[in-house]
Amino acid sequence: MPEEEFTGQAVEVAQVSFKYNSLKALDGLSLQVPRGVSFGLLGPNGAGKTTLIRLLVGLLRPGAGTIRILGQRPSRKMAHLIGYMPQLHSLYAELSIIQNVDFFARIYRLTDKAERARRVEAAIRLVDMWTRRNDAVQKLSGGMKQRVSLACAIVHNPPLLFLDEPTVGLDPELRVTFWEHFAGLTKQGATLIISSHTMDDAVHCDYLAFMRDGKVIARGSPGDLKQATGRPEATLEDAFLHFVQRGQQNAI
Ligand SMILES: Nc1ncnc2c1ncn2[C@@H]1O[C@H](COP(=O)(O)OP(=O)(O)O)[C@@H](O)[C@H]1O
Numbered sequence: 001m002p003e004e005e006f007t008g009q010a011v012e013v014a015q016v017s018f019k020y021n022s023l024k025a026l027d028g029l030s031l032q033v034p035r036g037v038s039f040g041l042l043g044p045n046g047a048g049k050t051t052l053i054r055l056l057v058g059l060l061r062p063g064a065g066t067i068r069i070l071g072q073r074p075s076r077k078m079a080h081l082i083g084y085m086p087q088l089h090s091l092y093a094e095l096s097i098i099q100n101v102d103f104f105a106r107i108y109r110l111t112d113k114a115e116r117a118r119r120v121e122a123a124i125r126l127v128d129m130w131t132r133r134n135d136a137v138q139k140l141s142g143g144m145k146q147r148v149s150l151a152c153a154i155v156h157n158p159p160l161l162f163l164d165e166p167t168v169g170l171d172p173e174l175r176v177t178f179w180e181h182f183a184g185l186t187k188q189g190a191t192l193i194i195s196s197h198t199m200d201d202a203v204h205c206d207y208l209a210f211m212r213d214g215k216v217i218a219r220g221s222p223g224d225l226k227q228a229t230g231r232p233e234a235t236l237e238d239a240f241l242h243f244v245q246r247g248q249q250n251a252i
């Protein structure tokens with residue numbers, strides 16, 4: 001079946017474990033992400049979010065278990081279907097914004113020059129950096145670098161996006177702007193997997209997986225997860241603590 005016609009889950013992770021030498025970073029983790037949603041991976045530092053995303057984009061291989069994205073095993077062949085914004089940006093400091101985004105567009109096989117120029121401009125405009133397009137990245141603030149990094153991840157209009165802590169260090173206004181971009185992308189049918197350690201981000205996601213110690217301890221919509229505490233006034237922080245105390249539980 002051509003991958004465009006694949007109608008199953010965007011991401012399927014079954015019983016995945018991963019070790020860095022003797023350190024178990026992921027411990028029998030399972031997860032399904034439906035298509036066309038924003039899905040938050042929420043958990044404290046060290047929970048395994050980055051490791052999971054690196055496995056999903058094919059940079060690491062699982063020690064045990066299986067991973068399918070858009071119905072296939074992650075591989076280089078799928079690069080044009082995936083956008084990846086790493087936790088630490090991977091921009092070229094001496095190059096300008098437009099050169100950076102164009103570089104990623106080439107990696108993602110946008111070979112037609114006119115089409116590539118159009119996409120590069122659209123991506124830079126989307127993150128509102130077009131007026132600074134000829135500035136070297138090293139001249140930009142941290143928040144601006146993050147915006148450029150997002151432009152690099154979305155330039156090829158991928159159906160599946162992995163964003164690793166994209167809102168860290170953003171001021172509140174910029175955070176809102178990012179979430180507006182993300183909502184626009186899912187509206188167009190893209191699937192977004194977004195990691196965060198703050199519940200400020202969690203409220204914006206359609207679905208969440210709470211992660212801790214390399215495991216998913218709960219998953220569901222923000223409403224489902226709050227409701228599972230049995231307290232109407234519960235916040236998502238309360239819900240997270242509830243599941244930490246209860247051990248492994250699913251809200252759905
Ligand atoms: N390259 C690495 N080498 C050794 N241990 C690592 C490496 N990357 C992460 N870890 C460890 O794996 C665990 C999960 O880390 P990580 O996936 O980065 O979590 P998160 O992104 O949720 O903060 C942590 O205990 C971390 O110290």
Ligand SMILES: [Mg+2]
Nearest residue numbers: 049050051087
């Ligand atoms: Mg991380």
